[in-house]
């Protein structure tokens with residue numbers, strides 16, 4: 001199994017260069033960002049969180065490397081209030097890691113055969129196979145149209161609802177074969193991505209309730225930031241970035257809507273944007289790590 005290359009590592013190190021004290025890595029994953037941050041600055045300690053039990057196992061070796069400067073909790077970042085701590089920096093690197101994507105047994109891959117699961121925490125919630133059996137028409141539409149942004153969503157939802165009366169999909173490849181045989185996805189105009197990409201993305205977001213956790217987690221992270229603390233968030237698709245942008249603009253007293261006539265001074269400004277536009281990967285980084293292609297990094301400082 002291959003490892004995970006931390007995305008936008010350079011700008012992340014830059015963002016936290018002058019931060020000392022305690023940093024929260026809310027999406028520990030393989031610990032790539034945490035390790036680099038601990039190495040960069042000896043006056044920084046890190047608390048790592050991840051919902052995935054396999055991330056907890058990986059965190060053990062970092063604990064041995066930095067016994068007094070690193071700790072890990074198996075917690076969703078939306079529940080970070082439970083830590084009763086404040087932080088000088090918070091990093092959220094959203095979505096799934098290459099460890100999860102590349103391990104067929106986790107069910108995220110539409111190429112490798114595995115159980116149709118897709119849960120970041122396999123001990124909680126329902127696997128994707130169960131979601132496909134039990135979701136209402138509205139829930140399937142939300143997943144495939146809204147979260148997956150799949151142009152053929154209507155056809156896909158209808159096909160799933162009709163077929164599931166007689167068929168079940170227990171593995172990733174069974175479900176992909178069904179999609180390719182029974183929906184127009186194969187003729188999807190968007191080249192360069194697998195035809196099942198958007199459907200898988202939508203179901204994954206639904207199964208893990210990712211956007212609700214993000215909404216809740218961003219507010220919790222901002223509340224837990226000390227004055228002058230830095231919040232950096234890397235998102236990987238437009239739905240995530242929209243939520244991040246809305247929250248950042250609200251805290252920084254900026255409008256996301258050009259028609260919003262509310263005068264600036266009436267808004268409570270509690271943070272400043274450290275990058276006016278989201279930071280994206282260089283061509284060089286994308287060449288080495290294609291996953292960085294869609295990454296967008298937004299950074300703010302709490303006032």
Ligand SMILES: C[S@@+](CC[C@H](N)C(=O)[O-])C[C@H]1O[C@@H](n2cnc3c(N)ncnc32)[C@H](O)[C@@H]1O
Pocket residue numbers: 004005006007026027028029030031032033034049050051052055075076077078093094095096097098120213214217
């Ligand atoms: C993109 S990876 C992070 C990679 C990490 N920055 C690194 O360098 O190795 C995202 C990780 O966050 C975890 N994750 C996603 N959403 C989460 C949430 N709401 N709470 C806690 N962990 C979450 C996933 O399980 C995954 O391991």
